[in-house]
Amino acid sequence: MSEDIFIGLDIGGTKTSLSLGSVDGVLLAFRRVATEAAAGPECWFERVKGLLDELRHEAPDAFRRARAVGVAAPGPMSVARGCMIAPPNLPGWREVPVAKWMAAATNRPVFINNDANAAGLAEYFFGEFRGTPDLVYLTLSTGIGAGVISGGRLVQGARDLGGEVGHHVLDREGPLCPCGQRGCWEMYCGGRNVADRLRARIAAGARSRVLELAGGNPERIDFRALVAAAREGDALATEFWTEFIERLAQGIGTILMFFNPSAVLLGTIAIHTGEFLLVPLHAALPRYAWSLSRKGVRITPSVLGERIGDLAAIAVAIQGIRAADVRPPGCR
Ligand SMILES: [Zn+2]
Numbered sequence: 374m375s376e377d378i379f380i381g382l383d384i385g386g387t388k389t390s391l392s393l394g395s396v397d398g399v400l401l402a403f404r405r406v407a408t409e410a411a412a413g414p415e416c417w418f419e420r421v422k423g424l425l426d427e428l429r430h431e432a433p434d435a436f437r438r439a440r441a442v443g444v445a446a447p448g449p450m451s452v453a454r455g456c457m458i459a460p461p462n463l464p465g466w467r468e469v470p471v472a473k474w475m476a477a478a479t480n481r482p483v484f485i486n487n488d489a490n491a492a493g494l495a496e497y498f499f500g501e502f503r504g505t506p507d508l509v510y511l512t513l514s515t516g517i518g519a520g521v522i523s524g525g526r527l528v529q530g531a532r533d534l535g536g537e538v539g540h541h542v543l544d545r546e547g548p549l550c551p552c553g554q555r556g557c558w559e560m561y562c563g564g565r566n567v568a569d570r571l572r573a574r575i576a577a578g579a580r581s582r583v584l585e586l587a588g589g590n591p592e593r594i595d596f597r598a599l600v601a602a603a604r605e606g607d608a609l610a611t612e613f614w615t616e617f618i619e620r621l622a623q624g625i626g627t628i629l630m631f632f633n634p635s636a637v638l639l640g641t642i643a644i645h646t647g648e649f650l651l652v653p654l655h656a657a658l659p660r661y662a663w664s665l666s667r668k669g670v671r672i673t674p675s676v677l678g679e680r681i682g683d684l685a686a687i688a689v690a691i692q693g694i695r696a697a698d699v700r701p702p703g704c705r
Contacts, residue, residue, distance in 0.1 A: 381686025443690030484693025493520015626661020
């Protein structure tokens with residue numbers, strides 16, 4: 374058994390996961406812990422070190438053989454410096470040198486990338502369309518980001534901002550985004566933003582089944598309640614869902630025209646809504662992309678599901694090692 378093993382660290386706004394996985398994408402062991410961002414990154418990393426000890430204990434042989442560590446973390450970040458810069462969903466975390474910390478804790482090379490890019494690599498290495506040289510993974514949950522594989526390479530960008538599609542502007546008169554621009558795609562299709570706007574409409578007196586589905590508590594109105602009410606044909610929920618689909622088509626149409634992928638894998642919201650999302654999405658796409666660019670492209674929910682975070686981190690390690698193996702001597 375000479376199969377390569379890697380350590381993956383997947384950092385999310387609420388959960389952190391540490392895993393051991395093989396080059397084939399088989400997860401051998403994993404542990405999860407609450408990120409508890411408010412307690413600060415140093416305190417968080419003490420808990421990560423505890424998880425490392427647990428994995429070392431649970432799978433000593435695999436742990437010993439692990440070649441490298443991959444970190445999937447919220448952006449923005451510096452891949453070269455191995456550092457999270459100031460992720461909006463980890464308030465107060467600034468310039469966190471997570472790669473340096475992990476290298477010290479594991480004595481192995483550490484590679485880092487943002488979560489959407491990492492998920493794109495996971496699709497490329499392990500997903501339904503693995504090995505497809507032109508594919509895009511689209512995070513479709515609280516926020517929106519993409520991992521773009523073009524010509525068999527991840528589109529990283531000069532400042533690691535390749536794939537930051539959630540902040541491409543669909544309407545300059547649109548709602549103000551926390552990033553400072555107006556009408557970013559994420560304002561229309563990020564689950565949290567859509568739920569916030571729906572909540573505001575209901576608080577202003579609009580009537581909707583959504584409120585009942587949220588147990589009568591406006592605070593509990595979320596994207597899931599919106600989808601449930603839209604499925605029932607509720608007028609307000611349908612208005613929001615129709616807008617969501619149209620903006621999703623607008624954004625995906627742009628991706629099709631920019632990168633001409635042969636597969637677009639969709640994250641959380643699409644995984645939970647399936648055909649209810651896909652049918653109207655395909656009906657709207659001709660307004661935003663040429664038939665030639667739509668032809669043959671598979672747009673489908675990711676089959677990696679719940680495992681994608683762990684696999685994303687493992688994929689970052691694999692990509693890092695492969696790139697390091699072909700790098701000329703003397704280069705970092
Ligand atoms: Zn924005």
